[in-house]
Structures are given as C-alpha cells and as structure tokens.
Amino acid sequence: MSTVHKITAASASAAASFGGSRVNLCYQCMTCTLGCPAAGRMEIHPHAIMRKIQLGEVQELLVSSAIWKCLGCETCYSRCPNEINIPSAIDELKHAAMSSGKAKSISAAFHNIFLGGIKKNGLLFELGLMLRLKIAMKDFFSDTFLGALMIMKGKLSLRPHSLRESGAMKKIFEKSGAGTN
Amino acid sequence: MKYAFYPGCAGETTAREYNSSTLAVCSAMGIELVEMSDWNCCGASSAHSTSRSLAHALTGRNLAIAEKQAMPMAAICPACFVRMRETCLQVKNGSLSKDEISSLIDKPYTASFDVRHILDIVTAETEAVKKLVVKPLKGLRAAAYYGCYLVRPRELTGFDDTENPVSMDNLLESLGADAADWGGKVDCCGGSGSFTDRSMVKELAGKISDSAREVHADVIVSACGLCQANLETRQSGKNALPVVYFTELMGLAFGLDARKWFKKHIINPIPVFKKRGLL
Numbered sequence: 001m002s003t004v005h006k007i008t009a010a011s012a013s014a015a016a017s018f019g020g021s022r023v024n025l026c027y028q029c030m031t032c033t034l035g036c037p038a039a040g041r042m043e044i045h046p047h048a049i050m051r052k053i054q055l056g057e058v059q060e061l062l063v064s065s066a067i068w069k070c071l072g073c074e075t076c077y078s079r080c081p082n083e084i085n086i087p088s089a090i091d092e093l094k095h096a097a098m099s100s101g102k103a104k105s106i107s108a109a110f111h112n113i114f115l116g117g118i119k120k121n122g123l124l125f126e127l128g129l130m131l132r133l134k135i136a137m138k139d140f141f142s143d144t145f146l147g148a149l150m151i152m153k154g155k156l157s158l159r160p161h162s163l164r165e166s167g168a169m170k171k172i173f174e175k176s177g178a179g180t181n
Numbered sequence: 182m183k184y185a186f187y188p189g190c191a192g193e194t195t196a197r198e199y200n201s202s203t204l205a206v207c208s209a210m211g212i213e214l215v216e217m218s219d220w221n222c223c224g225a226s227s228a229h230s231t232s233r234s235l236a237h238a239l240t241g242r243n244l245a246i247a248e249k250q251a252m253p254m255a256a257i258c259p260a261c262f263v264r265m266r267e268t269c270l271q272v273k274n275g276s277l278s279k280d281e282i283s284s285l286i287d288k289p290y291t292a293s294f295d296v297r298h299i300l301d302i303v304t305a306e307t308e309a310v311k312k313l314v315v316k317p318l319k320g321l322r323a324a325a326y327y328g329c330y331l332v333r334p335r336e337l338t339g340f341d342d343t344e345n346p347v348s349m350d351n352l353l354e355s356l357g358a359d360a361a362d363w364g365g366k367v368d369c370c371g372g373s374g375s376f377t378d379r380s381m382v383k384e385l386a387g388k389i390s391d392s393a394r395e396v397h398a399d400v401i402v403s404a405c406g407l408c409q410a411n412l413e414t415r416q417s418g419k420n421a422l423p424v425v426y427f428t429e430l431m432g433l434a435f436g437l438d439a440r441k442w443f444k445k446h447i448i449n450p451i452p453v454f455k456k457r458g459l460l
C-alpha cells in the first residue's frame with residue numbers, strides 16, 4: 001500500500017517562504033522540469049522537489065544528489081507561470097545540506113575547495129583548484145593535455161595572487177559564518 | 182562615460198583575450214574603463230550554493246570599492262555581473278540593509294551606483310559602433326550566444342529578452358556580419374558543472390555547437406569567459422566550431438590587431454576569418 005502524503009499547516013507555511021520563494025503556489029504543471037537541462041540526471045525532478053517541499057519532506061532532499069545537479073541556469077524560474085524562484089529554493093536546500101554536513105556530492109566538495117582558495121588568496125587560483133580537485137576526485141589523468149595547453153597559451157597562472165588588503169577575506173568568511181577549511 | 186572595471190578571475194587567466202579586446206574596443210569608443218583596485222573573486226556559484234551572507238559579502242566588498250571610486254561598475258563576466266547586481270539591488274530595495282552589508286564587509290556601502298555588463302554598455306551606443314567600422318565583417322555567419330546570466334532572471338539583469346534576446350545580433354549586424362537565427366541562444370552550456378560533471382557539460386555544450394552548425398554558422402559569439410572556454414573545450418570533436426568574443430569581432434571590424442587575441446584560442450578561429458577574406 002502506498003503512503004498517503006498530506007500538506008499540513010506547518011509544511012504549507014514553510015513552503016510559502018522557502019528560499020525566499022513561494023513554493024506553496026506550485027501546481028505541478030512541470031514546465032520547470034520540461035525545460036531543465038539537468039533534469040535527465042536528477043533522481044528527483046525540479047517539480048517533484050517543489051512538491052516535497054510543500055509536503056515538508058525536506059530531509060529526503062538534503063541527502064539527494066538531485067539538488068547538486070542543478071546548474072542554477074534560471075531557465076525554470078523565467079518560465080514558471082507562478083514565478084516561483086526554483087533555483088533559490090534549491091539553493092536553500094544546498095545551504096541546509098552543507099551546514100548539516102549531509103551533502104553527499106562531489107559538487108559540495110568542489111565548493112569547499114573553491115571557497116577555501118578564495119579565503120586564502122582573494123582570487124581564484126585555477127591551477128591550485130584543479131590539482132586539489134583531482135586529489136579529491138582521485139582523477140589524475142583527465143584534461144592534463146588541456147591544462148598544459150592553457151599554460152602554454154599563458155591562460156593559467158602558475159602562482160596564486162593575493163590581495164593588498166591582507167586579512168580581508170579571512171574576516172569576511174568569519175563574519176558571514178562560512179566555515180571552510 | 183567612466184566605469185569601475187571588474188575583470189573577474191577568468192578575465193585575468195582563461196579569458197585574457199576577452200579582457201584585452203574589451204579594453205581596446207572601449208577605448209576606441211571613448212568608454213573609459215578604470216580597473217578597480219584590489220578587487221576579489223565574486224564567489225561565483227560556490228558562495229551562492231554555500232551561504233547567502235558569504236555570497237553578499239564577497240560581492241559587497243567589490244561593490245564598495247567601486248562606490249568609493251564614485252563610478253558605476255562594468256563587468257565582463259555575466260556570472261560576476263548577475264551576482265554583483267543581486268547584492269546591489271537587494272541593498273537598493275532594502276531586503277538587505279545597508280548596515281548589515283557594511284558590517285559584513287567592514288566598509289560603507291549604500292548601493293548608489295549601478296552594475297552593468299559590457300555588452301549592455303556597448304549595445305546602448307550602436308551609432309558610435311557603426312562610425313568606427315572600417316572593415317565590415319562581410320560574409321561572416323555568426324551565431325550570437327547569450328547563455329544564462331545576461332538575460333536570466335529578468336528582474337536581476339534588466340537586459341533584453343529571456344527567450345529571444347537580440348542585442349548581440351543587432352551589434353553583429355552593425356559590424357557587417359550575418360547574424361544567424363538559431364535555437365541555442367539562451368541554452369545553458371553547463372558552465373557551473375565544468376569541473377564536476379564533465380559528461381553533462383559535454384552533452385550541453387555539444388547540443389549548442391550542433392545547433393550552430395545546423396544553421397551553417399562560421400563562429401559562435403560569446404559574452405562570457407566561462408561559456409567560451411566550455412564551448413571551446415567540451416563541444417563534440419568533429420568540425421570544431423570556433424567560439425569568439427563579441428569584443429574581438431568589434432576589434433576586427435574596427436581595424437584593430439585582432440590576431441593576437443585569436444592566437445590565445447584553443448580552437449583556432451584564424452582559418453575561418455581567412456576563408457572569409459577578413460584576415
């Protein structure tokens with residue numbers, strides 16, 4: 001027998017402001033999913049993510065890989081007849097997954113490595129990012145030719161940059177409570 | 182007009198030729214771009230995916246620096262542009278208070294100046310562009326690619342149309358090129374997954390280059406360093422289609438030395454321009 005899902009007063013009011021968007025207005029027309037470039041790789045499609053938020057089944061979304069497949073392209077938002085900011089609601093799920101340590105995705109690891117670099121250097125240091133990511137993904141051989149070509153063309157710097165206002169980044173990270181390594 | 186110029190991280194590295202061609206064509210048009218002092222990374226999708234305060238703080242510091250220079254900000258990267266503009270608009274409409282942002286970044290910020298993308302700035306001056314064309318790009322069939330963040334979400338970018346934008350097409354026509362009508366204009370290239378989901382990015386970039394080939398485009402024209410790199414390196418292997426920046430084409434039509442920019446590309450666009458008698 002399948003479980004009966006119900007929207008409760010609590011889940012409805014949570015959905016009404018989820019991620020600053022009015023997820024409660026979603027009527028499952030699926031326009032978002034039909035135009036989503038990542039839907040084919042999501043185990044829970046964007047419209048179904050909205051439904052689960054309405055039902056208060058957020059825990060399941062936090063451990064999903066679907067939220068990390070979202071590219072943030074904003075196609076769904078610009079087409080939704082109810083103007084629901086779907087990517088913002090998905091961002092909210094990502095934030096909760098990250099801060100509760102539930103995020104199980106290479107993308108979450110990527111964001112941590114990326115931001116760790118920004119905290120240290122202020123600017124993106126691509127080569128450092130690529131190397132740390134290769135270690136995290138245990139993927140040492142892909143794109144090495146491409147990387148070498150970029151270096152030859154003077155497109156990748158070999159040394160990180162640093163800000164003149166020293167300590168500015170560290171302070172910003174501390175004040176905004178974002179704990180990256 | 183003077184702008185505080187934000188090149189962004191890619192403008193310093195993988196999109197070097199976008200940065201230098203922008204500076205060259207703007208200087209030809211009399212648009213003064215003053216590089217911001219000591220700017221930092223906008224945080225990109227990583228900050229946005231991690232924490233709202235962090236995302237606003239990283240963009241806010243840059244906005245405060247531009248505000249101190251008393252100029253609107255001009256950005257070349259659509260992703261940086263949309264992130265900065267989001268913080269700027271939220272402070273303007275009060276959903277993020279001036280005190281809150283100023284305390285996060287330890288600098289005053291009052292959202293007194295606008296944030297604009299360079300495509301928006303140059304396409305607002307079509308007459309000035311036309312006057313500078315000395316070598317019309319006759320015979321060049323170009324597919325204008327806008328991607329996501331120039332046009333979406335509408336209330337943030339305030340630029341052109343979300344489904345069928347035309348400003349870059351009109352610009353290409355005023356340079357003398359033939360702007361192709363095609364279906365890939367605003368499709369996502371998968372840029373934010375370029376490090377973590379290569380197969381998805383290959384599929385998306387492949388579809389975009391295939392649609393451009395279907396309408397017999399000679400080049401795809403981009404306004405984003407990340408999309409450009411993605412489309413150049415992840416499109417399907419056969420008959421690789423060069424991906425150039427709109428600023429490089431402006432430079433070529435203005436009679437500037439565009440060859441030095443084209444040499445930086447992974448897919449060499451020089452043969453296409455030679456074939457059309459433009460180089």
Ligand code: SF4
Pocket residue numbers: 025026027028029030031032033046047050079080081082083084086
């Ligand atoms: S497009 Fe909007 S209303 Fe339709 S299913 Fe998606 S979120 Fe719901």
Ligand code: SF4
Pocket residue numbers: 032035036037038039046069070071072073074075076077086087
């Ligand atoms: S923003 Fe995310 S969910 Fe929406 S269409 Fe793009 S990839 Fe799909």
